[in-house]
Amino acid sequence: LGRDPFTLGVAAGDPDPQGAVLWTRLAPDPLNGGGMPARAVPVRWYVAEDPGMRRLVQRGVAAAVPELAHSVHVEVNGLRPGRDYYYRFACDGDEESAVGHFRTAPLPDTQLQQLRLALCTCQAWNSGYYPVLRDIARSDVDLVLHAGDYLYEYSPLQNARGRTLDAERFSGETVSLERYRDQYALYKLDPDLQAAHAAHAFAVIWDDHEVQNDYSGIHPEKPGVSTEEFIVRRAAAYRAFYEHLPMRSTPAGNGGLRVHRRLRYGDLAQLSLLDCRQFRPANPCGVGESARCEAALDPRMSMLGVGQEAWFAQSMVAAQGLRWNVVVQQLLMAQLQLDAGTPRERFWNDAWDGYPLARNRLLQALQTGGTGNAIVLGGDWHSTFVNDLKLDFNAASSPVVATEFIAPAISSGGDDTPYGPYYGPSIPQNPHIRYFDGDRRGWWKLQLNRQTVDAELRFADSVLRADAEVRTAARFQVVHGRPGAVPV
Numbered sequence: 001l002g003r004d005p006f007t008l009g010v011a012a013g014d015p016d017p018q019g020a021v022l023w024t025r026l027a028p029d030p031l032n033g034g035g036m037p038a039r040a041v042p043v044r045w046y047v048a049e050d051p052g053m054r055r056l057v058q059r060g061v062a063a064a065v066p067e068l069a070h071s072v073h074v075e076v077n078g079l080r081p082g083r084d085y086y087y088r089f090a091c092d093g094d095e096e097s098a099v100g101h102f103r104t105a106p107l108p109d110t111q112l113q114q115l116r117l118a119l120c121t122c123q124a125w126n127s128g129y130y131p132v133l134r135d136i137a138r139s140d141v142d143l144v145l146h147a148g149d150y151l152y153e154y155s156p157l158q159n160a161r162g163r164t165l166d167a168e169r170f171s172g173e174t175v176s177l178e179r180y181r182d183q184y185a186l187y188k189l190d191p192d193l194q195a196a197h198a199a200h201a202f203a204v205i206w207d208d209h210e211v212q213n214d215y216s217g218i219h220p221e222k223p224g225v226s227t228e229e230f231i232v233r234r235a236a237a238y239r240a241f242y243e244h245l246p247m248r249s250t251p252a253g254n255g256g257l258r259v260h261r262r263l264r265y266g267d268l269a270q271l272s273l274l275d276c277r278q279f280r281p282a283n284p285c286g287v288g289e290s291a292r293c294e295a296a297l298d299p300r301m302s303m304l305g306v307g308q309e310a311w312f313a314q315s316m317v318a319a320q321g322l323r324w325n326v327v328v329q330q331l332l333m334a335q336l337q338l339d340a341g342t343p344r345e346r347f348w349n350d351a352w353d354g355y356p357l358a359r360n361r362l363l364q365a366l367q368t369g370g371t372g373n374a375i376v377l378g379g380d381w382h383s384t385f386v387n388d389l390k391l392d393f394n395a396a397s398s399p400v401v402a403t404e405f406i407a408p409a410i411s412s413g414g415d416d417t418p419y420g421p422y423y424g425p426s427i428p429q430n431p432h433i434r435y436f437d438g439d440r441r442g443w444w445k446l447q448l449n450r451q452t453v454d455a456e457l458r459f460a461d462s463v464l465r466a467d468a469e470v471r472t473a474a475r476f477q478v479v480h481g482r483p484g485a486v487p488v
Helices: 131-138 177-188 191-199 227-243 306-318 356-369 419-429
Strands: 010-016 019-025 041-048 056-064 071-075 084-091 100-103 114-120 143-146 201-204 261-265 269-273 324-328 374-378 384-390 400-406 433-437 442-449 452-460 470-479 482-487
Touching (some): 010 084, 010 191, 019 084, 041 071, 100 191, 114 131, 131 191, 131 442, 131 452, 177 191, 177 227, 269 306, 324 356, 356 374, 384 482, 419 433, 433 470
Parallel strands (some): 114 143, 269 324, 324 374, 400 482
Antiparallel strands (some): 041 056, 261 269, 384 400, 384 433, 442 452, 452 470
16 A cells, blocks of 8 residues: 555454454545545454464454445454453555454353443544543553544634644535545544554444534534435434444444444443434424423423334343443433523523433433442533432432433543533532532543442643643542442
C-alpha cells in the first residue's frame, strides 16, 4: 500500500467467554477519505497468549472491503474464558499494526469475585485532549463502557488543540457518509484514544452526537430538514459508527443498526446496554427545557421503543440470580427538577425526564432482575451525578430501586464551567441526587465485588493539556441488597 495502513489503531469489543470482536480500518491517508484502492484487501489477523505475539493460538484472513471503508471486524471464537489475549493485524508484506489486548469473560456459571469497569462518555475532539483516556489506558480494568458521544458532528476547524485542518473537508456540520468517515478518522488518530482501545476491550453505545445533537428516532433536532433527508443522514452516521468500532451487529438494509445487547460476567453481573435514540418518537414536550406537558404522560410514549422494551423485560428475567444487574444507557435517568415549586419549574426533555412513564416502566422491569442489586450507568450531561432511582422522585417514602452513576465528559466542554452554576442551585430541590459536580472532566472506575460496588471518581486537572494529571476526587460504595450509594 506504500504507507502505514494502520494509522487508526486497533480495538477489541464485546468480549464473551470464547472471544471478542477485533477491529481495525486500513487508512494510509486517514483524513482524505482513507487513501485506499477501490478493491478488497486481505488482512491477516493473529491472536496470542503473550504481548510479544510468540504463543499464537489463532490466526486468519479477513477482507477489508471499500463498501465498509476498508474496516475489518473479526469475531474470534474458541478461546479460553477469563484469560488475557493479545492480537495484531498485518497486510501487504511487512506492514503490521500495533498489538492490542483484551480479556475474555468467564463462563456463566463461574463464581466470579470481582469485575473492574471503566465508565466514560462525551469526547469532543475540538474541546481538548484526552488525558482521561490516557488514565483509563494505564488502569487495570476488564472492560471499558463508553456511554456515547464518541463522535461529535460539529466542524472541528476551530479547536482547542491548535490543529489546522483541511477547511474544504471539515467545514460545516457532518452530514455525508464521506464526512462521517473523515470525522471518525480525526478522532481515532488521537494517541490516547488509540492507547485505551489497545489496552482494553470496549463496549460502546451511541448517544445523539454520533448523528446530530438531540435527534429522536427519525426526527432531526430542528425543522427545515425532511424526514427522508434525515433518514439518509442517520443511515450514513450509523454505518460510519459500525465501520469505526468493534461491533458484532452489522448495518441493516433499512439503515438501522442494533446497539442494544447483553454481556455477562459469570454469576457476578449482567450488563444490559440500551439504545435511547434510534426507536424513540419526537420528544413529546419539544426540544430543550419546558414544564411537563400532558403529552409526556401519554403511556404510548417510549424511550426504547416497543421491541426494545420487550427485550429489556426478557433481559431482566435473565438477570435473576446474579449478584449485580447493570444497565448501561446514554442519559440521565434520575429526575432533575429545575426551579421546583416556582413558575419557572421545568425539565430537560431530551433525557428520561421527557419520557417519565417510560422511565417508570423500565424501573419496574428492573426490579424483576432482583432486589437491591441494580446499577444504572449513563453519560451525556458533561456533569457527574450519583443518584437514587425511585418510582416517585417527589415522595420521600418511595423506596430506592437502583443506584445511578453518571459519568463526566472525557473532554466535551473543555475547561469551561457552565453547568455547575446553572444546575447547582436546583440540586437541593432533588434530594435523590446524592452527589453532583457540574464541570470537571473525568471517568468512573467501578469494581463489582460479591458484596459491594466500589466506585472511584477520577478527574483530570485540565483537558487543554495532553499531559494533565488525573486524580481521585471521590469514592462511593453500594452494598448488595441496600440500593443507594454512600460516600467512603
